[in-house]
Each structure stands twice: as structure tokens, then as C-alpha cells.
Amino acid sequence: xxxxxxxxxxxxxxxxxxxxxxxxxxxxxxxxxxxxxxxxxxxxxxxxxxxxxxxxxxxxxxxxxxxxxxxxxxxxxxxxxxxxxxxxxxxxxxxxxxxxxxxxxxxxxxxxxxxxxxxxxxxxxxxxxxxxxxxxxxxxxxxxxxxxxxxxxxxxxxxxxxxxxxxxxxxxxxxxxxxxxxxxxxxxxxxxxxxxxxxxxxxxxxxxxxxxxxxxxxxxxxxxxxxxxxxxxxxxxxxxxxxxxxx
Amino acid sequence: xxxxxxxxxxxxxxxxxxxxxxxxxxxxxxxxxxxxxxxxxxxxxxxxxxxxxxxxxxxxxxxxxxxxxxxxxxxxxxxxxxxxxxxxxxxxxxxxxxxxxxxxxxxxxxxxxxxxxxxxxxxxxxxxxxxxxxxxxxxxxxxxxxxxxxxxxxxxxxxxxxxxxxxxxxxxxxxxxxxxxxxxxxxxxxxxxxxxxxxxxxxxxxxxxxxxxxxxxxxxxxxxxxxxxxxxxxx
Numbered sequence: 001x002x003x004x005x006x007x008x009x010x011x012x013x014x015x016x017x018x019x020x021x022x023x024x025x026x027x028x029x030x031x032x033x034x035x036x037x038x039x040x041x042x043x044x045x046x047x048x049x050x051x052x053x054x055x056x057x058x059x060x061x062x063x064x065x066x067x068x069x070x071x072x073x074x075x076x077x078x079x080x081x082x083x084x085x086x087x088x089x090x091x092x093x094x095x096x097x098x099x100x101x102x103x104x105x106x107x108x109x110x111x112x113x114x115x116x117x118x119x120x121x122x123x124x125x126x127x128x129x130x131x132x133x134x135x136x137x138x139x140x141x142x143x144x145x146x147x148x149x150x151x152x153x154x155x156x157x158x159x160x161x162x163x164x165x166x167x168x169x170x171x172x173x174x175x176x177x178x179x180x181x182x183x184x185x186x187x188x189x190x191x192x193x194x195x196x197x198x199x200x201x202x203x204x205x206x207x208x209x210x211x212x213x214x215x216x217x218x219x220x221x222x223x224x225x226x227x228x229x230x231x232x233x234x235x236x237x238x239x240x241x242x243x244x245x246x247x
Numbered sequence: 248x249x250x251x252x253x254x255x256x257x258x259x260x261x262x263x264x265x266x267x268x269x270x271x272x273x274x275x276x277x278x279x280x281x282x283x284x285x286x287x288x289x290x291x292x293x294x295x296x297x298x299x300x301x302x303x304x305x306x307x308x309x310x311x312x313x314x315x316x317x318x319x320x321x322x323x324x325x326x327x328x329x330x331x332x333x334x335x336x337x338x339x340x341x342x343x344x345x346x347x348x349x350x351x352x353x354x355x356x357x358x359x360x361x362x363x364x365x366x367x368x369x370x371x372x373x374x375x376x377x378x379x380x381x382x383x384x385x386x387x388x389x390x391x392x393x394x395x396x397x398x399x400x401x402x403x404x405x406x407x408x409x410x411x412x413x414x415x416x417x418x419x420x421x422x423x424x425x426x427x428x429x430x431x432x433x434x435x436x437x438x439x440x441x442x443x444x445x446x447x448x449x450x451x452x453x454x455x456x457x458x459x460x461x462x463x464x465x466x467x468x469x470x471x472x473x474x475x476x477x478x479x480x481x482x
Binding site (some may be wrong): 006017019069071072073079098100103104105106109168170171172173175203204206207210211212213214215216217218219221222223229230231233234235236237238239240241242244 | 251254255256257258259260261325328329331332333334335336337338339340341342344345346347348351352354429432433436437438439440441442443446
């Protein structure tokens with residue numbers, strides 16, 4: 001398969017970026033999207049040109065490092081998949097593919113397609129944890145947890161913090177990420193204890209870092225590679241409002 | 248001001264949710280009241296008399312005006328915040344995400360259309376009814392006839408005899424339909440009263456409420472237009 005790639009190139013955070021067009025040829029339909037970019041970079045290095053910078057790590061959809069806005073969609077075409085799980089057979093032979101970095105004021109571009117997602121780490125540091133003794137593994141059955149609650153907690157904990165939710169939201173809102181973290185802990189007895197403090201601290205940090213307000217479009221849920229539901233946003237709203245009213 | 252209703256994103260959305268809920272309840276009351284005009288001019292005018300420049304009607308009007316101002320002011324505030332959060336550099340290519348409604352992404356535009364329609368509506372009716380009574384009058388000149396401030400039925404008859412008013416009001420109601428089709432379920436989500444089981448139900452209820460409101464208001468407009476312009480059994 002042959003493709004024309006329109007890729008955002010930006011020297012560093014302060015430089016002005018622009019699209020550059022590249023051609024890639026003889027790509028196997030079973031090549032992953034990131035492997036296709038590797039092939040492009042290999043060609044660029046052989047030509048003595050600067051390779052395209054993009055984030056990647058595990059390449060099996062669990063680390064949250066890959067990003068990319070491909071043809072208008074976060075993580076490209078395909079439901080519940082990260083960019084590393086997208087294969088070139090998803091595209092038409094001869095297609096022009098536009099590749100952009102995440103666009104959100106809280107995720108500034110560092111270089112080419114790499115953005116700084118440190119804002120999510122700061123939100124986590126504000127309260128996305130439990131302050132309990134963690135130096136030994138507790139007995140799994142010491143605290144009984146209903147199966148439905150454990151399942152819901154695990155569904156929320158599937159969040160890999162890739163940033164697709166804020167990147168795809170027309171309001172640049174990080175609510176799905178914050179909600180997933182708050183919800184995964186709120187459904188478990190260990191996390192329940194600090195539920196009120198956590199919801200208030202994480203929402204306050206999210207607002208302070210300049211993320212937008214959720215208007216319930218559901219675009220985050222549609223583009224989340226882990227299929228996390230906006231029902232967790234409803235729970236975050238409940239947790240936050242109940243905590244504030246009790247203050 | 249150190250209040251979560253003003254300085255937190257979730258608190259600001261709660262204000263939108265509660266004020267929106269109150270406005271929806273008023274709209275349902277207004278629509279029900281209008282339906283009376285189709286069946287009996289006398290019944291409708293009796294309601295108009297009750298809602299003249301009485302103290303309770305004035306308190307209600309002031310409350311409604313405050314709700315509209317709060318809902319609209321917060322909408323502008325949230326939109327400015329969201330515009331900034333999106334950043335200066337926008338995507339060159341965008342695509343429609345599956346399952347995301349057009350209305351949910353255009354609530355401000357729809358809201359502006361609703362407010363413009365509201366101003367037109369106030370000039371057609373409120374300015375000729377309650378405002379006249381507040382200013383101490385009892386009737387006002389509408390077209391080439393004097394209409395009493397309590398004769399709402401005559402005002403409806405006059406206003407919707409004009410085809411251009413019918414078109415403007417139907418466009419207004421259509422914008423309101425889209426606004427409510429997202430707003431009604433969204434207010435439950437913002438207040439935290441939603442989950443995966445209830446989303447289909449809430450969205451269904453939102454569509455039913457929006458459609459009933461559209462049909463209820465549109466019926467009055469269309470019936471009075473036909474009464475004024477058609478030589479048929481309705482005349």
C-alpha cells in the first residue's frame with residue numbers, strides 16, 4: 001500500500017509549526033500505524049533528514065504513551081483502540097493521511113507530534129491515590145467487595161492516561177480522565193475513605209491547570225481507547241457536589 | 248467570591264443545570280397555558296388576567312428574568328473558559344465522533360437563537376400585556392386596533408395571522424427542540440443523577456419533552472394562522 005502523509009512538524013515548543021508532506025511506499029496492510037511511521041523515519045534518516053518525533057512505548061495498548069490525531073480522530077479510525085493498535089488495512093490504498101499532535105492548551109507541543117501530558121500527572125498528584133500502608137500485599141479476601149463494584153472500579157481503572165479525552169473534547173476538558181481516577185477509587189472501600197477530599201482536590205487541580213468545562217457531548221467516551229463511560233463523570237459530579245455541600 | 252458555584256468547573260455546570268431545569272418547568276407551564284387558547288379564548292384570557300401586574304406574577308417574572316440572565320451569563324462564561332482551554336492551535340482535520348449529537352456541540356448557538364426569539368416574543372406579547380399594566384395602562388395599539396392588556400387571545404390572533412411571524416416562531420421552536428434534546432438529559436448528568444442504565448431512558452425522556460414542547464407551541468401558532476388565513480371549518 002502507498003500513502004501520502006501530511007504530518008505536523010514543529011522544531012520545539014517555541015517554534016511555529018507547519019504541515020509537511022511525505023510519501024511512504026510498499027507498506028504491508030498488516031503494518032501497524034506506528035511501524036509505518038518507523039518506516040518513514042528510517043527513510044528520512046537515510047536521506048539525512050530529521051525523523052518525525054512521536055510518543056510510543058509498549059505498542060500493545062496499555063501504557064498510554066502513543067497519541068496522535070489521525071484524520072480528525074484521536075488515536076485514528078477504530079473503536080476502543082490506541083494508535084499502536086491501528087493497522088494500515090484500516091486505510092484506503094493511496095489515501096492522504098493527516099497526522100496532528102493533541103491540541104489542547106494544557107498539552108503544549110514539545111516537538112512535532114509529541115505533547116507534554118504532565119498536566120495529567122499533576123492532577124493525579126493532587127489526590128489520585130490512597131493514603132494507606134502499601135508495603136505489603138493485603139489478603140485478597142480480607143475486605144469483601146461486591147462483584148459489581150469491583151467490576152465498575154476495574155472498568156474505570158482501565159484508563160491509561162493517554163490524553164485522548166481532553167484532546168478530542170471541543171472544550172479541552174479532562175473530566176473523563178479525572179472521573180476515571182476518582183471513580184475507580186470511590187467504588188472500593190480502601191478509596192472510599194478519602195473520596196470527598198480526592199474529588200475536591202483533583203477537580204481544583206484540573207481547573208487550575210486550564211482544562212475546560214464538560215458539556216456532556218460524549219466525544220471523550222467515543223474516542224477513549226479503553227471505552228470508559230461518561231457514567232464515571234456523573235459519579236465524579238456526585239462525589240464533588242456532595243463533598244462541597246458537606247463543607 | 249469563594250464559592251464552588253462560581254470558581255469550580257463542576258459548580259458552574261450545576262448552576263447551568265438547575266437554572267435550565269427551572270426554565271424547562273416554566274416552558275412546560277407556558278405551553279400548557281397556550282393550549283387553552285386553541286379551545287377557548289375566554290379560558291385563555293382568564294389565565295392572562297391572573298398573570299397581569301399582580302404581585303405574584305411580577306415576582307415570577309422577575310425570577311424568570313433572573314434565571315434567563317444567570318443561565319445565559321454562565322453559558323458565556325463557560326464558553327470563554329472552554330475556548331481558552333482548547334488552545335490557539337486548532338485541528339486542521341476534524342471528524343464526527345460516533346454517537347455525539349449535533350445539538351450537544353452547538354448549545355451556545357442554539358441558546359442565542361432561543362434568546363433572540365425570546366426578545367421578539369416579549370416585544371409581541373409581554374410588552375403589550377404585563378408591561379402595559381405595570382405602566383398603569385389597560386390597552387395598547389396593535390396594528391390598527393386597540394387591544395386590552397388582558398386580551399391575550401386577540402394578540403395571538405393578530406400576531407399569528409402574519410405568515411412571517413409563523414415562520415420566525417417555528418424556527419425559534421425548532422432551535423428550542425435541539426437545545427432541549429441535549430439540555431434535558433444533560434442536566435441530570437451534571438447533577439450526577441445518571442448512569443449507563445439510565446442514559447437511554449434520559450435521552451428518550453429528553454426527546455419526548457422537547458418534542459411535546461415543540462408540538463404544543465407550534466400547534467397554537469399553526470391553528471391561529473389557519474384560522475386567520477383559510478376559509479375552512481376552522482374560520
